Amino acid sequence: MRAVVYDAIGAIPDVREVPAPNAPDGGVVVRVHATGLCRSDWHAWAGHDEIALPHVPGHELAGVISEVGAGVEKWPVGDSVTVPFVCGCGRCEWCLRGDAQVCPHQRQPGFTHWGSFAEYVALHAADTNLVAIPRSVSFEAAASLGCRFATAYRGLVGRARLAEGEWVTVVGAGGVGLSAVMIAKALGARVVAVDRNPGALGVAGSLGADHVLEADGRDIPAAVHELTGGGSHVAVDAVGGELTSSDAIHSLRRRGRHVQIGLLPPVGGHPRVPMARVIAWELDVLGSHGMSAVDYPGMLALVESGALNPERLIERVIDLDEAARMLPVFDQAAPAGMTMIDPQRRADPAAPCRRAERL
Structure with missing residues (x-):
């Protein structure tokens, strides 16, 4: 698969071919259709978080399940899903009472393991962490919910x-x-x-x-x-x-x-x-450290009612190559909205940035 990768803290990222992930036990692989470029991704690149190198960033995402690991009960291949950026283990006392966002064994795509600036991403403890995307919500809007809105x-x-x-x-x-x-x-x-x-x-x-x-x-x-x-x-x-x-x-x-x-x-x-x-x-x-999947219904109800329209914040949608160029200078940017990445989109210098659209 194609992914944005950097080999050292502060190194210039590039887009390269890397092995696609396999579904972990209890988890899934998602084909990424939208992932947000966020200041937290810049913090990791700048060395403010502990990450293993080489690294693929990206933590707010939405897409379609392409592979299901052993033990997953609720999610089949083909479901459209998003996920909080903090994925709980599903077994500890905090996860069991609905506070997966402070799970001591949490995993975070783009931080504790390779993230979603890629065509595919592996997600853990799917039955605890995945959230179904309503048909009325675009992939880009759903991805925006996983970090900033949540x-x-x-x-x-x-x-x-x-x-x-x-x-x-x-x-x-x-x-x-x-x-x-x-x-x-x-x-x-x-x-x-x-x-x-x-x-x-x-x-x-x-x-x-x-x-x-x-x-x-x-x-x-x-x-x-x-x-x-x-x-x-x-x-x-x-x-x-x-x-x-x-x-x-x-x-x-x-x-x-x-x-x-x-x-x-x-x-x-x-x-x-x-x-x-x-x-x-x-x-x-x-x-405030994100939000667990069990708390999504209240936020999604506001979206489906029209009281909350996250799509209004999506300024543009770019490809992986542009994402690799933007990440090192993101702290210097003054965005008046969100930048979303479509990893399935190939660079075309003549193509304008498209608006959010449900695939």
Whole structure:
């Protein structure tokens, strides 16, 4: 099969022929029709995660089951499926109570094993982790649910317990941040979106954000407090940086809830978090690490009802060759939406990037 591969941390990836995977016991092989290019893939490439080399990235995906391993009971060849980026073992106490996203034996395509920037990917514990794709949902939209939408949904619903009418400040209007804007609006919340990219803020506004703030050196927390009459009830750092995390926390009102979604890699030690404000105002600081398959029905119900339309965030669909070129510079990009990869698509310089479409 063709796959995006890199041989060392920070090395330039290329597209090459590699052996296709076999279905593991309890797992399946999926023919990948869509996989997202995400900042987390860049983090692994840059050395912020432990990975074995050579490596194939890619962790948010959708496709069709092409092979079924021994012991799989629920999934035949030919089913259209997606999967959370955290795959639980299906046997531990956390998986058995529906919290596979924190399974101590978890596997993650694109991190613990070869991922979905390839024509085929192996997935483990299929009966625990696979999610059927409704006929009304495209492969690209389904792939977007596995990381960015699922993480934002879990962060707002499962962790922050967002209520209708509350204020939410979303710092970062990339894929996760825009997903959070859409989900918050679908749940009846009021949203302030913050970003340094005016184009991304324009998209946030078109998706329903009540206010947008450009991070151009102004005092973001002060602006949020003024707009919301005392601070937001919930804040989300969808970027992952000391400044963005601090701005989100300081944007909260007393007894507010902060959700840290963006990864905070240690730079010169552990990241600095404004704990004095957390203690004095009794703020809740919550992590959100994806979402287990058993929690997908609530999110899919919003999609099928039309209240949530993830396809609106898909900016373009590219091939594997373009994905290999984009991965090393993804931290420098300012996307106003999601980039999806179709591994079955061969490079054609004359062909325009296509929009999402169910195959």
